[in-house]
Amino acid sequence: MPNISLKTLLVLAALSVLGGCATPTPYDYSAFERNNPASILVLPPVNRSPDIKASYSVLSQVSYPLAEAGYYVLPVAVVDETFKQNGLMNADEMHMAPPAKLREIFGADAALYIEVTRYGSSYKVLTSEVAVEAHGKLVDLRSGDLLWEGKALASSAENQNQSSGGLVGMLITAAVNQIVNTLSDRGHEIAGITSRRLLTAGIPNGILSGPRSPQHPSRLANH
């Protein structure tokens, strides 16, 4: 029975979905596949933007893509409480906590460290626009390996006429335009799109599917 690596399937999926776009360089997922985490502890994001809402806005929207990707995601608000009750009052302090300690208390296989680099209209170039950009690092709490690193940006300025990423780009752009027209908490809604772009499984250079996903190698029919 031939053994097709997940990497190959992901590259093929990326090619088929993106159509005429340039072929993305396959990401090195060997550490990710080797460690195969089942649960993820998302630490409250470090905020590098001027908007104090940024961290919690992003944090409250990461559970969906991660859980739907097939991971057990620890309850983000309860985790935040636990950190605070243990004397770590802000994200910078929380991100400094030793991984061994995180593993001991939370029991998660991996930790996701997020940094929000843009939230709101913090740049002159984007005065009338709302943008949210976030970087993420997934680290295994058992081995210390860096499993994955990525970043995502969403902006209310995204133009319908621009072709950005074929089918995926068109869908997300349409959603962005609709949201801008109908909702007032733009930053929060844009942050939702950023979170999904950052943490959806199976997209080019995205995270791999977790054990609870039908896409995980342990559950694919021909494995």
Next chain:
Amino acid sequence: MNTYLRTGALAVALLSLAALTGCASQPKTLYHWAGYEEQVYEHFKNEKGPQEQIAALEASLQQARARDVTPAPGFHAHLGMLYAEVGKGDQVRQQFETEKTLFPESAPYMDFLMRNFEK
């Protein structure tokens, strides 16, 4: 080997397209999400009291039961935290235990929370 490769690639491609386009109807999610992330945000914003947050989550739970879909990972634990805030101690443990049953990966953390809750 080529047949498997094509079939595998086709399956992944079709699933990706299906997930992205949503086909004709809403793609099914693994869990019931209605209200959870909104109430998580409300909790962080601290504008609504825990009782109001609890009401919204209990409504979502009813919906999940009616549709026979599991609530999102963390949902029960979050509700347990809110019950602790309003002094409904007997229901706290029940929520953490439910979370543990549904998601065994949560066991170390749920045990930690229950140990600390008793103190």
